[in-house]
Amino acid sequence: MASVGLLGDRHELEALFDELAAELHRLETSAEIVMVGGSWMLWHAKRLATRDVDSARRFATDLSQAIARVGARHELSPHWLNDNAAAYWPTGASYDECELVYERGPLRVRTPSADIMFVMKLCRASPQDREDMISLWPFCTFTTAEDAVQAFRGSYPNESDDEYLADYVGEIVTAANRAAHSAEQ
Numbered sequence: 264m265a266s267v268g269l270l271g272d273r274h275e276l277e278a279l280f281d282e283l284a285a286e287l288h289r290l291e292t293s294a295e296i297v298m299v300g301g302s303w304m305l306w307h308a309k310r311l312a313t314r315d316v317d318s319a320r321r322f323a324t325d326l327s328q329a330i331a332r333v334g335a336r337h338e339l340s341p342h343w344l345n346d347n348a349a350a351y352w353p354t355g356a357s358y359d360e361c362e363l364v365y366e367r368g369p370l371r372v373r374t375p376s377a378d379i380m381f382v383m384k385l386c387r388a389s390p391q392d393r394e395d396m397i398s399l400w401p402f403c404t405f406t407t408a409e410d411a412v413q414a415f416r417g418s419y420p421n422e423s424d425d426e427y428l429a430d431y432v433g434e435i436v437t438a439a440n441r442a443a444h445s446a447e448q
Contacts, residue, residue: 268339269312276306276316277365279333283344284370286329293369294326297358299348299383301391303374306364309398315340317348319375319383320358351383353418377402382415385432386422393435400439408432 270276287294297320298306301313331341361373375383381399384392405411412429416422425431 268314270302270305270314270316270339270343271312273306273308276302279316279337279343280365280370280372281367282333282336283329284367286332287326287369290329292324292326292329293371294322294324295320295358295371295373296344297352297361297373297375298364299351299375299380301395303380304395304398306374307402310395315342316344318344318346319348319352320373321346321349348383351386353379353382353386354420355418376404378404378414379418381405381411382418385411385415385428386419388431396435397438397442400436401443408436411436 270279283294296316296318298316299319300315300317301310302316304310305313326344327341330344333339334341334343337343356375356379358373361375363371364374365372377399381396381403384396384399403411405414408429411432415428416424
């Protein structure tokens with residue numbers, strides 16, 4: 264594992280999922296995770312580390328014992344896997360459209376598209392989310408900042424209207440284009 268309390272690459276996530284699948288098998292239960300946030304970024308090699316695995320799908324059963332046991336073996340938080348991100352799942356998005364990226368016995372892990380990740384991060388918009396959106400932009404299907412804003416508004420119809428949102432996304436697009444240009448040189 265990476266530093267204590269940090270997950271450092273996709274292989275570490277897979278190893279944790281292997282252990283969780285064994286725990287779920289022992290408990291005779293199953294789970295489906297829709298991996299988002301920093302763990303999505305780590306899985307797709309868009310970030311160097313994360314502290315937890317966020318699921319945008321609520322767990323159907325209580326997984327706390329299995330999660331805590333796996334976490335304790337690796338000096339991770341007892342909540343290293345949680346379903347707190349379910350509150351940010353976009354209106355109209357389907358879990359079934361997410362890509363199945365891991366399956367072992369009773370555990371299935373899916374990941375949404377880069378577009379869904381972008382609007383979820385835009386909804387939350389922490390400084391880390393901004394950096395993640397810059398990394399995500401080249402993998403999105405949006406062609407303009409306005410396309411992303413429209414997707415956001417459709418995904419979160421109850422969010423208050425922000426007259427500066429298109430400018431903010433435009434700044435992200437500019438930063439993403441600058442980063443891509445720098446990488447080419």
